[in-house]
Amino acid sequence: ITGATAVVVNSGTGASSWTTTNGSFGLVTGTGAINIGADAAAKTITIGNATGATSVVINSGTGAINVGTNAVAHTVTIGNVTGATAVNINAGSGGSTITTTNSTLALVSGTGALNLGADAAAKTITIGNSTGATSVVIDCGTGALNIGTNAIAHTITIGNSTGATSLVLDCGTGALNIGTNAVAHTVTIGNVTGATAVNVNSGTGACAWTT
Numbered sequence: 488i489t490g491a492t493a494v495v496v497n498s499g500t501g502a503s504s505w506t507t508t509n510g511s512f513g514l515v516t517g518t519g520a521i522n523i524g525a526d527a528a529a530k531t532i533t534i535g536n537a538t539g540a541t542s543v544v545i546n547s548g549t550g551a552i553n554v555g556t557n558a559v560a561h562t563v564t565i566g567n568v569t570g571a572t573a574v575n576i577n578a579g580s581g582g583s584t585i586t587t588t589n590s591t592l593a594l595v596s597g598t599g600a601l602n603l604g605a606d607a608a609a610k611t612i613t614i615g616n617s618t619g620a621t622s623v624v625i626d627c628g629t630g631a632l633n634i635g636t637n638a639i640a641h642t643i644t645i646g647n648s649t650g651a652t653s654l655v656l657d658c659g660t661g662a663l664n665i666g667t668n669a670v671a672h673t674v675t676i677g678n679v680t681g682a683t684a685v686n687v688n689s690g691t692g693a694c695a696w697t698t
Contacts, residue, residue, distance in 0.1 A: 496503065505512065514521055524532040535543040545552060555563035566574040576583065585592065594601060604612040615623040625632065635643040646654040656663065666674035677685040687694065 524530055535541055554565075555561060566572055603614075604610055615621055634645075635641065646652060665676075666672060677683055
């Protein structure tokens, strides 16, 4: 390792193999870069194996760890769906960002629950934005769709009073109940401002007012 000493190992199509038996294999370059498969030839580069408890550890200092960040369109896959396989992504106060450019971002969990912001820490959870024709769709199957039904006193606001904003509450053959839970409270419909009107219609099922 004296001065500008260099060692060059070349091989032809017969390949080149380095083997150690139950011993460590070290590549130490000081401040020099370590390049594996960096020549301009298409190839598969494999690190590690799937035998027993084999593990692969990639560490860095204050520099970044980049996986598939070169400007070439390709698929980057992390993990698999076999058995009890798990993928954990952790971040500190620097946050975590998942970005797609004009494409779909899918979170698929099979029969497992999908939790957003479910940890016990006060925070704001925002879904969607107010740009252009952006829409937010929340669907469910035969299970219930609950908004603010947890047993904590809070205000639930749906809609706003900007311009021609409208609010539509539809239902099928099931009932539409407003304030029918057995708790004493005031139920107010409409207001006395200007030309405000309240229309209450009923069909052959009649209309009942009870005090």
